[in-house]
Structure formats: structure tokens, C-alpha cells
Amino acid sequence: MKSQDYIALDNQYCAHNYHPIPVVISKARGCKVWDPEGREYYDFLSAYSAVNQGHLHPHIVEAAQDQLTRVTLTSRAFHNDRMGPFLRKLCAYTGYEQALPMNTGVEAVETALKAARRWGVEKKGLRNGAQKIVCASGNFHGRTLTAVSMSSDPDSYVNYGPYVPGFVKVPFGSADAVREAIDRDTVAVFVEPIQGEAGVVVPPEGYLSELRQICSSAGVLLMFDEIQTGFCRTGRRFAWQYEGARPDIMCLGKALGGGIMPISAIVADRTVMDVFTPGTHGSTFGGNPLAGAVGLAAIEVLETERLDERAFALGERFRTELSDARLDKIRVIRGKGLLNAVVFDEGFDAFPTCLALKEKGILAKQTHGNIIRFAPPLVITDAEMSEALEKIISVLRTA
Ligand SMILES: *Cc1c(COP(=O)(O)O)cnc(C)c1O
Numbered sequence: 001m002k003s004q005d006y007i008a009l010d011n012q013y014c015a016h017n018y019h020p021i022p023v024v025i026s027k028a029r030g031c032k033v034w035d036p037e038g039r040e041y042y043d044f045l046s047a048y049s050a051v052n053q054g055h056l057h058p059h060i061v062e063a064a065q066d067q068l069t070r071v072t073l074t075s076r077a078f079h080n081d082r083m084g085p086f087l088r089k090l091c092a093y094t095g096y097e098q099a100l101p102m103n104t105g106v107e108a109v110e111t112a113l114k115a116a117r118r119w120g121v122e123k124k125g126l127r128n129g130a131q132k133i134v135c136a137s138g139n140f141h142g143r144t145l146t147a148v149s150m151s152s153d154p155d156s157y158v159n160y161g162p163y164v165p166g167f168v169k170v171p172f173g174s175a176d177a178v179r180e181a182i183d184r185d186t187v188a189v190f191v192e193p194i195q196g197e198a199g200v201v202v203p204p205e206g207y208l209s210e211l212r213q214i215c216s217s218a219g220v221l222l223m224f225d226e227i228q229t230g231f232c233r234t235g236r237r238f239a240w241q242y243e244g245a246r247p248d249i250m251c252l253g254k255a256l257g258g259g260i261m262p263i264s265a266i267v268a269d270r271t272v273m274d275v276f277t278p279g280t281h282g283s284t285f286g287g288n289p290l291a292g293a294v295g296l297a298a299i300e301v302l303e304t305e306r307l308d309e310r311a312f313a314l315g316e317r318f319r320t321e322l323s324d325a326r327l328d329k330i331r332v333i334r335g336k337g338l339l340n341a342v343v344f345d346e347g348f349d350a351f352p353t354c355l356a357l358k359e360k361g362i363l364a365k366q367t368h369g370n371i372i373r374f375a376p377p378l379v380i381t382d383a384e385m386s387e388a389l390e391k392i393i394s395v396l397r398t399a
Helices: 003-013 058-068 083-094 105-122 145-149 175-181 207-218 289-304 307-324 351-360 382-397
Strands: 027-029 032-034 040-043 098-102 132-136 167-170 186-191 221-225 249-252 264-268 330-336 339-344 365-367 371-374
Touching: 040 382, 058 289, 083 098, 083 249, 083 264, 083 289, 098 105, 105 132, 105 145, 105 186, 105 221, 105 249, 105 264, 167 175, 175 207, 186 207, 207 221, 289 307, 307 330, 307 339, 307 382, 351 365, 351 371, 351 382
Parallel strands: 132 167, 132 186, 186 221, 221 249
Antiparallel strands: 027 032, 032 040, 098 264, 249 264, 330 339, 339 371, 365 371
């Protein structure tokens, strides 16, 4: 079958909850993907930063293949021999005492919110039902009813009521707004250190460290959603490290699965994590041995290939070369590490530009109409980056 035939099948049989770029991917390796006709593309989305280690990284594939000959699923009713080594590695890499493994990102978000609410009652002495969590407008925390209850994006939010109560939305980037929103029923402040889906919105310098200080003095938990920004994407292992603003709970997902399977987790120290006792939270698939083998290998790749340093250096280069090209239509180029966005004028529709990029061999997707995110796998080589930049600049020049 040809690309057109696969697209027709998707349109007929899949709910229309996405508007994809019309390209069919049937093979991938590193930072490149191919369609059924054999055309080659650079992947500048990386599955929304879930393939930081590159497609089919040999070390991760080997770990998965090996585990597929042993055992893949046990449930947490029993122990398995892969979860412990995986979580020990995750804790060492993140610098936390414990982890709670789940599957998709939004489940890590739910887990963090549940931990905070329980902590409010059990450690702060609040009445159950009174707990409030401060979140930021423009956020993206996933698609469950709880996550969309925090959303201010009409596409995510409209007609899904009744919404989960207990959230207070404040403008992103204003520490003063957070300070004013906190009252005696507040249990946590929950934000992304850089808002990814909102269009790579980087908060003012000092915001994260100020939030850390506000939360510490108010006695509330600071929780960061690092599902998209984490695991080297922004040029550090985690984006909060730019300001030393270590959160009490961190939500992780996407690249934790090494591009192979959904793996997520929260990490925290014991004083927070011990609010969970047997039976109070769980997941059939969370902590499964296949995920343990893959997650461990995924972290090993980030560490041994120093992908944080690579992302930092390549990101500087990407932004410098794009701004040196002095492209007329572009208002801002922003980002950290290899999480970057090109912002066009308000009202500009970037979809045709994404189609033109595709024709040139670059896959990227617009967000919010006038913004295109550029986030290649962190294993992209200098030579590949040069070739990709040349293509991107030539398309954006005529956008
Ligand atoms: C992608 C994402 C999520 C949701 O992850 P899923 O695996 O799609 O559930 C949550 N938060 C952020 C910041 C994300 O980018």
C-alpha cells in the first residue's frame, strides 16, 4: 500500500481527534524516519519529546528484546526482578529517595495530584475536600478529566464538564500571582518549568527559584511537570536545574520510555511518598518488568551519551543560526536546549509552512496556529543538524 492508502484508512477508521501532517512513517532510526515510498525525513518533533534518545536506540532495543524472552508483565501483586534496579537508577539520576511507576504521562500527573491532596490532609491537617492546588494558565498536563479541569485551552476544555474542583489558575510566569493565590487550604503549586504545548513558553528568569522559596515558606508542595522538559531535552537533566529549584514532586514520562513504550513515574522523598500505603494507589501495568528493562536502558543512554550537554550545545547553535538568518516573518525564536519554537505573527497559519517543511524533508508540527516547535532527537549529529538547518532556513525564508 502507498502513503495515500494508509492515510485514507486512518481517516475512515480512526476518530478525528488529531489533524496530522499528511506523512506516513513506516521506518525510523536515530533522528530520521522514512515513509513507505522510501522518502527520508528529519524528525523534528521526536513524538513530543518522547524519543530524546533517537528512534530504535540499539542499547534500548537490546534491553527490550532480551526482556521479551524472560517476562513482561507480573502486576504489582508480586515482585519482579526489573522494577527495583530501574527505580534505583531513576532515583539516582533524579536525586530523589523514591519513585512511583505508572505508564502514561497523565497518570504521573494524577499521581502527583493525589499525593498532594493526601499530604494536605495527613501532614498538614486539612479537612478532606478542602485541598487546593495552584496551577498556571496555558498549561498542558494531559487529557484526563482532572488534567483538562486545570486547562485554559478551549480545545482541551470545552464541553467536558462537570470539572474536577480544587484548582486555582494563575498567570504563568508571575511568582507574585502564585504568592497571592496561596491560602491555608493550598497543598501544592503545580507548573511546567517551560510550557511545551503552549508553544515553548519560557518563564522569566528567577521564576522557578522564586516558586521554590514561596512554597517552602508557605509550607506547600512544589510540583513540576517535567514530562516534556525532562530527561535532557532542555540542556539539563531537568529544566528546574537551571535555577536549582528542586521540586518536592516531579512528574516524568515521555523519554523515560526511550521511544519504545509508555513509562511514567513521579519521584519524591519519603516524607511525601509515604502518604501512599498499600491499596491507596496503583496500576496494573505500572512497574512491569518490560518497562523496568526499557526504562533503565533509556536512562543509561541519557547518562553515557551525556545528552544534556549535547542538547545544550546544539540548542545554542540552532537558535543562533536561525536568528542570524534574519527571517522576515518570524517574531521570536525561543527555547532552551533542543526544545525550541519559532513564533510567527499573530494570526499566521503555520500549517502550510509545516507542509512545505515536509516537502523539504523536515517533520515539525505547529502548535496554536502561529508557532512551530523544533525538537529533534538529542542524538542528532552536528552534520545532520547542519543539513536540517539549511532546509529549515530555506523554507522559513519563503514562508
Ligand atoms: C505529553 C505531556 C503530558 C501527558 O503525557 P501523556 O503520556 O500523553 O499522558 C503531561 N504533561 C506534559 C507537560 C506533557 O508534555
